[in-house]
Every structure is written in C-alpha cells, then in structure tokens.
Amino acid sequence: xxxxxxxxxxxxxxxxxxxxxxxxxxxxxxxxxxxxxxxxxxxxxxxxxxxxxxxxxxxxxxxxxxxxxxxxxxxxxxxxxxxxxxxxxxxxxxxxxxxxxxxxxxxxxxxxxxxxxxxxxxxxxxxxxxxxxxxxxxxxxxxxxxxxxxxxxxxxxxxxxxxxxxxxxxxxxxxxxxxxxxxxxxxxxxxxxxxxxxxxxxxxxxxxxxxxxxxxxxxxxxxxxxxxxxxxxxxxxxxxxxxxxxxxxxxxxxxxxxxxxxxxxxxxxxxxxxxxxxxxxxxxxxxx
Amino acid sequence: xxxxxxxxxxxxxxxxxxxxxxxxxxxxxxxxxxxxxxxxxxxxxxxxxxxxxxxxxxxxxxxxxxxxxxxxxxxxxxxxxxxxxxxxxxxxxxxxxxxx
Numbered sequence: 001x002x003x004x005x006x007x008x009x010x011x012x013x014x015x016x017x018x019x020x021x022x023x024x025x026x027x028x029x030x031x032x033x034x035x036x037x038x039x040x041x042x043x044x045x046x047x048x049x050x051x052x053x054x055x056x057x058x059x060x061x062x063x064x065x066x067x068x069x070x071x072x073x074x075x076x077x078x079x080x081x082x083x084x085x086x087x088x089x090x091x092x093x094x095x096x097x098x099x100x101x102x103x104x105x106x107x108x109x110x111x112x113x114x115x116x117x118x119x120x121x122x123x124x125x126x127x128x129x130x131x132x133x134x135x136x137x138x139x140x141x142x143x144x145x146x147x148x149x150x151x152x153x154x155x156x157x158x159x160x161x162x163x164x165x166x167x168x169x170x171x172x173x174x175x176x177x178x179x180x181x182x183x184x185x186x187x188x189x190x191x192x193x194x195x196x197x198x199x200x201x202x203x204x205x206x207x208x209x210x211x212x213x214x215x216x217x218x219x220x221x222x223x224x225x226x227x228x229x230x231x232x233x234x235x236x237x238x239x240x241x242x243x244x245x246x247x248x249x250x251x252x253x254x255x256x257x258x259x260x261x262x263x264x265x266x267x268x269x270x271x272x273x274x275x276x277x278x279x280x281x282x283x284x285x286x287x288x
Numbered sequence: 289x290x291x292x293x294x295x296x297x298x299x300x301x302x303x304x305x306x307x308x309x310x311x312x313x314x315x316x317x318x319x320x321x322x323x324x325x326x327x328x329x330x331x332x333x334x335x336x337x338x339x340x341x342x343x344x345x346x347x348x349x350x351x352x353x354x355x356x357x358x359x360x361x362x363x364x365x366x367x368x369x370x371x372x373x374x375x376x377x378x379x380x381x382x383x384x385x386x387x388x
Contacts, residue, residue, distance in 0.1 A: 220305050228317070229317075229319075240314070245310070
C-alpha cells in the first residue's frame with residue numbers, strides 16, 4: 001500500500017506549482033526553503049519528487065533536452081522528466097535544497113519561455129514603486145548593489161531575477177508590453193531570499209564598477225547581446241533560442257536598458273532614483 | 289569556377305531589430321550582428337540560388353558596387369559565417385526547404 005503523500009504549493013513569479021513527495025523529511029525541507037513563497041492558490045503545474053540515495057550536489061553542466069513531447073533535465077544529483085502538455089513532471093533527486101533550486105529554475109525557465117518571460121542573472125529591487133534590475137557577470141556588483149540599498153528599497157533577489165509580461169497574451173506591438181519583476185527565493189552571495197512581491201520594471205542596468213557613478217546608453221543590438229548572455233537557458237534547442245531571442249528583442253524595445261558604471265557607495269542609489277524619475281526617451285526600435 | 293550555394297543553418301535564431309539583423313547559434317550561444325550587405329546575403333541564402341546570382345541580383349543592385357569586389361567580399365563573409373556554423377556551404381543546391 002502506498003504511504004502518505006505530502007504536498008506543498010510553491011508560487012514563484014505568480015505561477016503556483018504543486019510539489020509532492022512521500023518523504024516527510026523532504027517535504028519539511030521544501031517548506032522551510034520556500035517559506036515565503038508557499039501558496040494556497042490552485043496549482044497550475046505539478047512535480048512529484050522521488051528521493052534517491054544522497055549524492056553530492058554537482059557542479060557538472062546540466063543537460064536539458066527534448067525527448068519527444070517531454071523535456072529531460074539531468075545532472076549528477078538529479079534527473080527530471082517534464083511534460084509541458086500535461087503540466088506534470090517526475091523528479092528523482094537526493095534531499096538537498098541545491099538540487100531542488102536547480103530543478104525549479106530549469107522548470108520556470110521553460111514555462112516562462114512560452115509566456116514571453118525569462119530568468120536573468122541579475123539583482124532586482126523595488127524603489128519608489130518600480131523594479132530596477134542590475135545584471136552583469138560574476139563580480140560586476142549585483143550583490144554589492146543590493147547591500148548598498150537604503151531601507152525603503154525592497155529586495156527581490158540578489159542573483160536570479162524573474163521577469164515576465166503582465167499579460168500572458170502576446171501584445172500586437174511588442175514595445176507596448178509591460179514587464180514585471182518578481183521576487184525569488186534563489187539567493188546568491190547575500191544568502192537571503194527575496195521578498196515575495198512584484199512591481200513593473202522601470203529599467204535594466206548592466207553593471208560595471210568604476211571611479212564614479214554614470215549611466216550610459218547602449219545600442220539596441222548591444223542591449224540584446226548582453227541580455228542574451230545573461231538570460232538563464234539550459235537547452236541547446238533552436239526553437240527555444242528562437243523564442244528567447246524574440247522575447248529579448250521585445251524586452252529591449254519596451255524598456256530603458258543602460259550601462260551603469262558605479263562606485264560602490266550608497267550614492268549610486270540616488271543616481272538610480274533620479275533615473276527613475278526622469279522621463280526616458282521613447283523607444284523607437286522596430287522588431288520583427 | 290564552381291558555383292557556391294549557401295543555406296542558413298537550422299541551429300540558428302535570427303531577429304531584426306532597429307534595422308540590424310542579429311543571429312545566434314543555439315549550439316554554442318555565439319551572437320553576431322550583421323551589417324546591411326551581410327543581412328542581404330543572409331536573407332537570400334535559400335540553399336538554391338547560387339552565390340554569384342545573389343551578389344548580382346541583390347548586392348550589386350542594392351549597394352551600387354562592382355561585381356568582382358562584391359563577390360570577393362561575399363565569399364569572405366560566407367567563409368566567416370560558415371566557420372561559425374551559421375551558414376552551410378555546398379557546390380550544389382541544398383534539397384531541404386529554407387524557412388523565409
């Protein structure tokens with residue numbers, strides 16, 4: 001006779017996912033891990049976890065590939081099968097939170113790709129009611145920007161930003177799409193989950209450290225190039241890359257994307273606030 | 289000189305933004321921005337039209353350039369993108385239909 005099933009619903013980015021397991025220990029682990037993101041909303045998707053013998057969380061490259069109508073995610077410490085047609089999946093992993101985080105990030109990146117959204121290597125925070133994103137390579141200053149934020153700034157994440165259009169319907173005019181940034185539990189160096197809230201995005205800055213604070217324009221193609229470099233996608237899949245490139249172009253056409261050179265002191269946030277208050281030039285990029 | 293036929297790789301995503309063509313190779317995430325001439329060649333790379341005809345019909349007419357120079361430049365561009373797996377090159381027409 002099968003044992004009891006423990007079910008938790010975790011809602012990240014406004015997408016509730018049911019996570020079920022027969023292991024009470026693992027269930028308790030995920031309740032603690034995603035404490036600020038548990039939800040009573042009806043789940044849109046579901047994952048069933050089968051706990052296997054402990055193996056160390058792996059730094060191996062993850063492999064994500066299509067297998068007929070399904071997706072397979074594989075790394076040393078987990079194996080998952082996901083069927084986007086039914087919205088259900090089965091995960092075999094050991095009971096560690098790092099594997100769990102990785103599986104959820106991959107799953108969300110696939111769900112978002114179909115909805116015109118993406119996960120981005122970026123810190124994000126809400127300031128004066130709007131979200132500002134700070135992206136860049138490791139060491140560019142993502143965590144530093146969140147540490148420098150004043151008390152009235154709400155941290156969404158210091159590592160992985162969650163971005164999607166307000167509406168699930170694709171807009172006729174991509175440049176009229178409104179994007180929101182959501183808090184995530186995926187923490188970086190700060191080791192602190194973001195707040196479970198969201199706000200419309202005001203701007204995306206690509207960070208560089210320098211002797212003073214300065215905001216510079218980027219060409220649209222340079223913005224897309226940098227964006228694609230920092231979007232999390234795991235599959236070498238042409239159809240998926242095609243969707244993400246279209247999404248990146250629509251995002252660049254909709255929002256101010258700038259280079260922020262900054263000196264690591266709290267005054268950089270004055271610069272960000274000032275930028276948010278000034279009217280930005282209308283986007284004139286044509287996409288197709 | 290043998291004819292050269294060129295086709296876009298199926299591993300490529302391409303998008304036009306602000307008048308510039310961006311192409312990305314899904315296999316290794318390399319990203320290229322094409323200039324106007326390269327974009328014209330890219331769009332015409334249907335796998336069936338010889339490169340010489342693409343140069344005559346598109347490049348020479350659109351950009352007011354002499355054929356020998358245009359053809360030499362086009363060959364260099366094709367070799368460069370073929371080296372990155374973005375264009376496929378053959379001495380005979382490709383049989384698979386190219387997406388428009």
